[in-house]
Amino acid sequence: MINQKNKPPRLAEKFLSWYCKPELLEDLQGDLYEYFQRNVKTRGVVRAKLIYIIDVIKFMRLYTLRKPEFVNTLMNWIMLSSYVKTSARSIRRSPLFSSINIIGLAISMTVGLVMIAVLTDISSFDTFHTNRKEIYRVISRYDYQGNQDNNYMATTSLRAAKLIEESVAATNGIAILRRDFEGDFTAGTKTIPLQGYQTNPGLFQLFSFRLLKGNPVTALKEPFSLVFTESAATKLFGDDEPVGKVVKFRNRDYTVTGILEDVPHFSHMRFEVLGSLSTRETNKEQLKEDSKWDNIWNAWVYLRLPPGTDLQTITTTFDRISAKEDSTVKETHIELDLQPLGEIMAGTDDLGNQIGPVIGNLTLWIFGGLTFVVLLSAGFNYTNLSIARSLRRTREVGIRKVIGAMKSHVMSQFIVEAVLIALIAVGFAIVLFLLVKPLFIGIEPEIQQIFKLELTPVLLLYFIGFALLIGLSAGFFPALFFSSINAIEVLKRWYPVKGLGKLTLRKALIVFQYTISIIFITCTVIGYKQYKNYVGFDLGFKTENVLNISLQGNKAELLKKGLSELPEVTGISQSAMVTSIGNFWGTPVKHISNLQDSSWMAYNYIDEHYLDLHHHKLLAGRNFNPLPDSATESEVLVNEQILKKYNIPNPIQALDETLVVNGKELRIVGVLENFVYGRSNDANQKKEILFRYSKTNVHILNVRIESTDLIGTVAKIEQLWKELDPVHPFEAKFYNEQIEEAFSGLRASVNVAAVLAVLAIGIASLGLLGMVVFTTETRLKEISIRKVLGAKEVLLLFLMSKNFILMLAIAAAIALPLTYLLFEQVAFPQMANHAPLGIIDMLVGVSCIILIALILIATQSWKVARANPSQVLKSE
Template sequence: MSSLQNIAMIKNYLITSLRNLRRNWNFTVINITGLTLGLSCCLLIFFTVRFELNFDKHHSDGERIYRFLNRNKQQGEKGYNVGAPLPVLAALRNDFPEIKNNVTCTYSSKEALVTTGIGEKRKKFIDPMNSVSFIDPEYFNIFTYKWLKGSPTTSLANPGSVVLSINQAKKYFGDEDPIGKMIRVSNKMDFVVTGIIDNPPATTSFPFTVMLSFSSLKEYGANTNWDDWQSTYGGGQVYMKLPESITQKQMENQLSNFAKKYRDAKAVAENDWILQPLDDIHFSPYTQNYAGRTISKGMIWSMILVGSFILITACVNFVNLATAQALRRAREVGVRKVLGSTRGQLLRQYFSETGIITLLSVILALIIAQIALPYVSQILNVKSQGVIFITDPIIMGFLLMLSVLTTILSGFYPALIVSGYQPILALKGKVGKAGNQQSNLRRGLIVLQFTISQVILIGTIIAYSQMKYFRTIDLGFMRDEIVNMQVPEQKDGKLENLKTKLQEISGVKSISFSAFTPMSRSNWQTGFTYENNKEMLDFEIVMRPADTSYINTYGLTLLAGRNYLPADTMREYVVNEAFVKKLGFKNPQDAIGKRLTIGGSDVKLPIVGVVKNFNTYSLHREIIPCVLTTFRKNYGTLGIKMAANATPQKLAQIEKAWTETFPDFMFKYTYFDQTLNSFYEKEQQLFSLFRILTGIAIFIGCLGLYGVVAFMAESRTKEMGIRKAIGASALNIFGLFSGDFIKLVIIALLLASPIAWYTMNDWLKDYTYRIQISWWIFALAGVMAVVIALITISFQSAKAALMNPVKALRSE
């Protein structure tokens, strides 16, 4: 066959396909709409999954980089502590010379005030948590950065030096050359800019943009203890890059002996030091990172499956409608075969129709995905450029694969069935057996669609219930009407002066200075000795240094004893119920008077009170032993309990009092309840995504259902006329149509329920505090599915039920 004949044949296929699609425009619109939505969802999910899977991939030798972790053997996978005792760094460099230049400690700060210039040119900036960190030169032997100015070996070698990202340098100094310029951090210490690096990518777990020399940490005055092997701070983490000759397992075996050298026997028995691969940091649900975002690989697979399911439901629509139209096109097939068309030619004809629909759907999907991308990026906190580049070979490859897969899934079976009709039977209209088989297939595919939709719907309802549980569970403290702000310094008289000014503001009920709020991302864990024991007990405690107003301000409940007395240092302790239980006491009162030695201290101090348990970590973790005590130099957080009817003007008065006390700093506040909600930002984001996907899946399923019902109503016109002629009421006809499909929806619910229960029950295992999956969730999903199906088919069913039987019979 010549090339001209091939071109003519292709042209003929296209013209015929376009005519068929135009003739059945209603079904064409339904197919294009369903496929467009399915493909756009797949494209957005692909874009999101690609973003998540690229985290920390830009570091060369990333497969040999590890984070040093402490694991509590009793708590298992939920007992990880990312903070490392500060003496670990020097000990690792001394005991393992093979990694001496490839082990480092990063020590990040909370929100930090950075000032530049002097006098009238002085500018203030508040940089977010973990953007400012203390870094030593060895850090750059492990992690890959592009240097624009300065040197990775010398820029941070001396105290008082700082390396900035290019965006941070422009933020501070505009278009001026930043090298040699001075910045002041938290009004504590000056740093000279000695290097500029490229901006860290969005896919990094290390969002450091202000890198201070690690050798400045002591002078800066961070709350550190370089000889304490028990206390840890989550922002102080140790990383290492292993030589190719040493595996992770071999290094962990050596760390076992390393721990025995520096820790007491009980600590070694209860805890071990392990390594976490860099590739695992972004995907571990049990450890945090500096970027403050993780996602489990299970959730990524869930997103991929949901996207696949939505595409399948769209393809099912196509198959359903194509097989429904097969009987109508049987005579067309018979005529074509009589005139000499082969089965291969018919297959190509139907595939060309599918291909045209798919191509139009891909173009529309690309447009919709581009429009929706900024909103999806905002929902999922995905930092993107806001553009899906069709020139990106990976994007193009994915679109091509998706187009081919969709064409095959949607067109193969209908093309195979229609092209297989015998010409004589087709011309005589005797394809009833095949029609019955196709009818059963359509019913099965409708069940498949609604099974998928109801699995997603049930999962969304359960996720909503869990999110509501987060917002309403008793955490052991008050969360409403509390305003928090960071305290920049604790100089003599400053805190007292601020407190006096705040107490003069009407609407301020209580004021407390503390190191942390009751539930906080920043935590201080340490060991302790009890009574006359010289060895640390076999469990760690979390510290909550705070003044005497802490219990009242945050609404903690005192169960036994009294509050501790005012002091600047540790003098007395108040513990929680979990601590009392760990000591073996059944009655909180029995713990009163017992004496503890915290961390590396030699002073035994008494327990004077016991408070009701409250959550110190998020609800992913159980409540652990907690100790409250005074410790002024650690007070970095101010909590203000406001009256319920406090007006915004009160915040302006608070800002005035704060600014008068700390004129060199910037005022910034947060509401405590909003901070708590941010603990579950990841869950809220995914819930929002799945809520949208649920709506799309149901809508696509309803589109297909509407199309099938429309075809059935058209094809059963004569039957409906006869039924009405012999006395069937409109309600009988409506029930006849509706009943068949409601049965299919109920079957889908029965299939979806165990799948959804198993999937969501496994998801809930990540939470120590979780809801119980109740029967009403499945009942609600079933009722919603039935109502949605009834609404979908009601128009066509009512139309068939109300038709004039005379016209129906005459039309036949």
């Protein structure tokens, strides 16, 4: 026979069959081959090959060239209906496999749909502004004594806004929004609480908020003018004409100069009322505050730069402003920068002081990545099962090819089948999406504020496009596989070729799916343990059954009187803020002996009942003595950490030392055991903390309740509140609830991970089920023969399941170390006070998954092992 060496060059052969008309091809190939063999004998292999190549090129003539295949493409379209028909038949013929594929795809596509809806929502933010591409926000970074903050603030100083307005000549307008224009607005006898900003007329010039009544240029020009949104005005005035009316806010009269259309949902800033920024200029104290260069926490500033503006020159101007202004403040440097409007919602999420809730791009990337993994997993199911079933379908393909189907026809057929399944799946997925939507939106209050996830026609179109994409990509591999089947070989043999198995690939896909599932579930278990750990963390004081009520401007004494009459209330105290839920109040503190060394310390105002109510432990000294409202502040309580700061050896010696707190000389009267001030997961727990005494700054009532019916008691307290203050809704929360809320981000992540874990496990189990059914069915005959020869059922069970068990073991062996590394190397270094990683936590998830898988494998295998061999062998 001809050996490999004496074959014509393959590339030339391929080239020939590519360009040559099919009807001439065989003839030409034959002729060239004959010549080639002749040349090999007479002139040697190398020259023969060369001649072959030259001949192939010389044969490229007009009459040998293939014509473009319009007809073929047309044919494909005509065949489409036939493909759909045969696909529908094939789906119906194997209901188990089809439903596994459809359910798996539908579940994973639901996640994909949520992702698409999320992205659509995010991309529709701020699109209603006509100038959206030209608007930038000024952001600033604070640097004190060379300690640069890691993150920029979304806010900047009013001083900077003023200087930018004057200096950046290219500016086509500047919009400034200052916070703290919210509270009770009174018109006549009606009072409602509203939220808004103080702003300049530039707002209407930059943004496309529509003014229904009033003049956009003058409406916010004069001091003490304000603009309501339509719905706020209706709430306050009913059907009366609001423009020109006088409204009371913080004891000042404001004139209504306009009515705004309600702010659209997809706006990154939301408000119900806008006051004129010029109002601040009438107040000397505020004017002084606003002129400070380092007061960067309260105002959001937006610029419009015409297209083509060189941002570099703008930032250079900013740097110049900074350099000049830094000299007005001590040891502080403030850096300004620009952020495009389009990047506010989904840009870097580590910007502080946002004007409203945003979703960071990191979150999006993580969520997107996880969605992709789940989709991939379901796609693998499809590929895996399709190829596994090749046994039954190869002969069908063989016959198609014999009848005259070309490679492309077979490919289209299988791709159409996959697309059909994907389209059926997306139908289910859309229903699931509508069911899941409220759950997703309810995960966190912020999500509710950002997303609507409305099923619009455009979104529906995206969904269908997505299904087509999934169908195409899931069907591609099986299509490629089936179309390259050799018809003659398949039809001649009774059993398909062994190469068809591609066993390693299929096994790898299953191992991948299970690895992902194990990682997801282990992360969920560990994450949940961390959440429980933080929520139940020993803060150093007691928070159980403490109800924190926000006074909202009401007199504490009135409510206290009502409360003390309730038998369930066992104690009442007051504080300025709630600690341990992530809030910080800071103040400069110096020791009297060294007035040069000033440092920021956290503090809280409390009354004399606070310590007892919260079971704070005094190491030395005493609690505050009750003082009248008018008494000047003279005493302070400190925590142990302060002793270290000022090198005081023990708590007793700290007593009667004097600290200068924000300019006031205060005597230490007691030392408290250290406790958590920020949050239990803060890296820096060792904080210097002060408790100061006040009767006027304490706007939160801490109520300790002893009752078997907490909800009933809260309802009673709410009743008291309503009698006292009919305007404001009752704002009260149990301390432990507030701590849980402080960790709602972590809880949301755990919830999302749990959902994904369930999905991944479900999809992987479906895939495994398909594979097990398939293998056991094809081995039915083998098992029966083994049984006839005397094999025991238990041994058969082992024989059939050992491969799958091995795959699960490999998956676990990959997933567990990965998860361990993920937490030990990536997550834990950033989480202070985390609970240790226990072996049990790692194994709980794995054993659950393996148990499910074993049940799947065992039930199927058992069915086959129990089958009556005589029946099987007779019917085959």
